[in-house]
Amino acid sequence: MKVLDSGDTAWLLISAALVLVMTPALAFFYGGMVRRKNVLSTLNLSFITIALISVQWVLYGYSLAFGPDKGGVIGGLAFLGLAGVGTPSSAYAPTVPHLAFAAFQMMFAIITPALITGAFVERVSFKAFILFTLLWATFVYDPVCHWVWASGGLLTRIGVLDFAGGTVVHITAGFSALAFAYAIGPRSGFGHTSFEPNNIPYSVLGAGLLWMGWFGFNGGSALAANGIATQALVTTNTAAAAACLVWMLLSWLDNKPSVLGIVTGAVVGMVAITPGAGFVTPLAAIAIGGIGSAISYYAIKLIKGHRWVDESLDVFACHGLGGLWGALATGLFASTAVNSAGRDGLFYGKSGQLLVQAAGALAAIVPAMLITFGIAKLLARTTGLRVSTGAEQVGLDISEHGERAYP
Amino acid sequence: MTKKIEAIIREERLGDVKEALRAIGIMGLNVFEVKGRGRQGGITLSGRGGPYQVDLLPKLQVNIVLSDHNVDAVIETIRKAAYTGEVGDGIIFVYPVEQVVRIRTGEVNREALMYPNDIDSK
Numbered sequence: 001m002k003v004l005d006s007g008d009t010a011w012l013l014i015s016a017a018l019v020l021v022m023t024p025a026l027a028f029f030y031g032g033m034v035r036r037k038n039v040l041s042t043l044n045l046s047f048i049t050i051a052l053i054s055v056q057w058v059l060y061g062y063s064l065a066f067g068p069d070k071g072g073v074i075g076g077l078a079f080l081g082l083a084g085v086g087t088p089s090s091a092y093a094p095t096v097p098h099l100a101f102a103a104f105q106m107m108f109a110i111i112t113p114a115l116i117t118g119a120f121v122e123r124v125s126f127k128a129f130i131l132f133t134l135l136w137a138t139f140v141y142d143p144v145c146h147w148v149w150a151s152g153g154l155l156t157r158i159g160v161l162d163f164a165g166g167t168v169v170h171i172t173a174g175f176s177a178l179a180f181a182y183a184i185g186p187r188s189g190f191g192h193t194s195f196e197p198n199n200i201p202y203s204v205l206g207a208g209l210l211w212m213g214w215f216g217f218n219g220g221s222a223l224a225a226n227g228i229a230t231q232a233l234v235t236t237n238t239a240a241a242a243a244c245l246v247w248m249l250l251s252w253l254d255n256k257p258s259v260l261g262i263v264t265g266a267v268v269g270m271v272a273i274t275p276g277a278g279f280v281t282p283l284a285a286i287a288i289g290g291i292g293s294a295i296s297y298y299a300i301k302l303i304k305g306h307r308w309v310d311e312s313l314d315v316f317a318c319h320g321l322g323g324l325w326g327a328l329a330t331g332l333f334a335s336t337a338v339n340s341a342g343r344d345g346l347f348y349g350k351s352g353q354l355l356v357q358a359a360g361a362l363a364a365i366v367p368a369m370l371i372t373f374g375i376a377k378l379l380a381r382t383t384g385l386r387v388s389t390g391a392e393q394v395g396l397d398i399s400e401h402g403e404r405a406y407p
Numbered sequence: 408m409t410k411k412i413e414a415i416i417r418e419e420r421l422g423d424v425k426e427a428l429r430a431i432g433i434m435g436l437n438v439f440e441v442k443g444r445g446r447q448g449g450i451t452l453s454g455r456g457g458p459y460q461v462d463l464l465p466k467l468q469v470n471i472v473l474s475d476h477n478v479d480a481v482i483e484t485i486r487k488a489a490y491t492g493e494v495g496d497g498i499i500f501v502y503p504v505e506q507v508v509r510i511r512t513g514e515v516n517r518e519a520l521m522y523p524n525d526i527d528s529k
Contacts, residue, residue: 037419193422390491393419402453407461 004087005095007225012093012100015220019107022213023050023114029206029267030118030313033260036198037395038122039405045117045129052133053110058082061109062102064142066092069152074143091151093223104220105145112141112169116372118313119177120184122195123386126400128379135375136176144172144364160360161334161342161353163232164221166275166326167364174320175365176372178311183376184385186310188392200260207263211240214270218277228339232277236270239277239289243269246293261297264318268296271322275357276330279342284333292325324361331357408475409504409516412482415443415466416489416497424469427488432526433481439468447495466497472504474517477526 027046034042053061060080067075079085082102090098113133120129147155148162155167162168187195197203218236222229247265248257272292273285280288299317303309311317331354334345344350379385386392391399398404416424421438428436442463449462473481482499489497509519521527 189422192426395419398450398452402451402458404452 003095004089004097005224008093008095008223009097009100011225011229012096012104012220012223015216016100016104016107018213018216019104019111019220020050022107022210022217023047023111025206025209025213026111026114027206028202029210029263030121030203032199032202032204032206033197033313034121035195035395036405037397039198039397040401040403041126041396042117042121044126044401045121045124046114048130049114049117049133050110052130053113053137054106056134056137057102057106057109061137061142062105064138065109065145066102066105066150069146069150072147072152072154072157075146075150095224101223104223108165108169108217109137109141109145112165112173113137115169115173115315115319116177116180118315119181119311120386121312122187122396123392124184125384125387126396128383128385131383132180132375132379136372139375140172140176140368140371141168144168144368147363148360155360155363158359159343159353159356161279161330161357162275162327162360163278163330164218164274166271166323166330167360170271170274170319170323171327171361171364172368174316174318174323176368177315178309178320179369179373180376181309181311181316183373183380187312188389190310191307197260203260204263207267210267211237211270214240218270218274222278228278228341231338234282235273235277235280235285238282238285239269239273239292240266241269241289242286243272243289243293246290247297250294250297264314265293265297268293268318268322271319272326272329274323275326276334279330279334279339279345281333281335281338284329288326288329288333291329292322295325296322324365327357327361328354331355409472409507409520410475410478411502411504412469412471412473412478412485413500413502414469414471414485414489414497415441415499416469416485417491417495418465418467420489420491421467421469424485424488427484428471428481431480431484432524432528433471433473433477433484434522434525435520436469436471439470441466441468445495445498464495472507472520474520474527480526 023046027043031039031043063077063079064075067078070076085098085102087097089096093101113136145168147153148160148168214236215233218232219229222232244262244266248262251257251261269289272288296317299321300314332345332347334342335348336342336344343353345353443466444462449460451458452461507516507519
């Protein structure tokens with residue numbers, strides 16, 4: 001067993017804090033986009049996820065995700081209550097305490113269900129949401145996380161590359177968001193009322209904090225304070241920047257460059273680079289971020305423009321499609337010259353990785369959508385999925401929380 | 408004769424009220440955010456120290472200046488669109504108006520209140 005390295009451990013602990021702050025940042029990113037009467041409710045959906053998943057992870061989530069593999073599918077119960085997860089290191093991250101690795105991973109488990117909330121803001125019942133989050137974490141996040149990142153997980157076995165969670169986090173959340181939006185139905189007035197963002201400055205602030213936090217999300221996923229972590233930090237920043245500029249240009253061509261769009265572009269770029277951050281070059285990151293931005297931009301135009309579904313805050317377009325593009329782009333741009341622990345992609349002579357990435361994405365998309373839709377429909381039938389029309393009209397802050405954001 | 412309608416309505420009914428007014432040909436209006444107290448008696452909110460009573464609630468005041476002969480139709484339209492049946496639906500006041508002048512053109516009174524597809528052309 002390798003000796004614990006204080007530099008690696010310090011970086012991982014800091015990264016855990018950076019990834020944690022991404023969830024309140026997300027709360028504000030989303031909060032600014034909803035109507036005034038639903039601000040507190042929207043902030044709370046993200047915030048309460050921190051509490052719910054922090055406990056779930058300690059009790060059994062970490063065990064299901066990273067416990068010793070059972071058939072490639074799940075981790076089992078060896079680490080229930082984090083038993084045996086302490087100061088000595090694990091094979092996952094040989095130079096840091098096992099508990100530090102578990103804590104870092106917890107922050108990913110937290111933000112993933114928080115991402116989905118954007119699909120069902122302004123109408124979901126708080127009670128149904130709590131149940132959904134716990135069920136989704138247990139039946140979607142923990143298994144998919146196991147398949148992609150646990151040793152022996154079935155997607156690890158076929159060689160899927162996911163540096164920091166393009167498949168585990170963004171694809172699962174984005175496609176689940178789409179399924180949930182279909183299950184819950186549109187907001188009352190969708191299609192003929194304009195829903196104006198109540199506080200775009202919140203969204204700008206949230207995006208800025210997400211950018212900083214993402215250095216922990218991608219940089220920390222190197223699980224060491226080394227060259228790969230540095231690579232990931234730089235590719236993350238580059239992809240965000242390229243994506244931000246592309247979105248600005250596209251939105252400028254269409255009309256005026258919207259500030260909300262500009263900050264969304266930056267977020268999308270970071271989504272796209274997440275699966276490949278430690279496997280690609282900064283030059284590749286420009287392409288990955290830029291192309292990802294264009295894909296999400298036009299997806300939103302199509303989906304919102306034609307009103308196919310009220311997936312309220314475009315989680316599918318940004319995270320689902322952004323993550324999918326990122327996963328495939330990793331199959332194009334990954335290079336063992338950058339990271340010898342990775343693979344080579346199509347542009348470095350190996351066509352196989354692209355197919356592996358596609359298979360990995362599909363393996364996450366299908367169960368995520370089916371299970372999410374199933375849980376949502378089950379909740380609709382039992383506790384009810386959304387609030388009453390009257391409650392929705394008054395706003396969830398008052399009807400679900402008995403509070404006003406701005407008296 | 409010109410009149411002004413002041414309609415105090417629930418915030419969440421504004422969309423329906425505007426839509427209903429547009430449908431009968433009333434486009435010109437303005438909206439104030441107000442806080443008020445009437446029969447509703449406020450609501451109870453939850454704070455960190457326990458529940459507390461708030462008796463001034465946010466409402467919207469919709470102002471419309473229009474010709475006398477359209478007042479009844481507009482009042483009926485607003486009542487139907489703003490109605491929920493719960494205490495707190497609001498109240499409507501009608502005032503006489505001395506003079507109306509359109510800034511851009513200098514038109515006065517009847518001409519100042521007219522525009523394409525308005526209620527008097529239907």
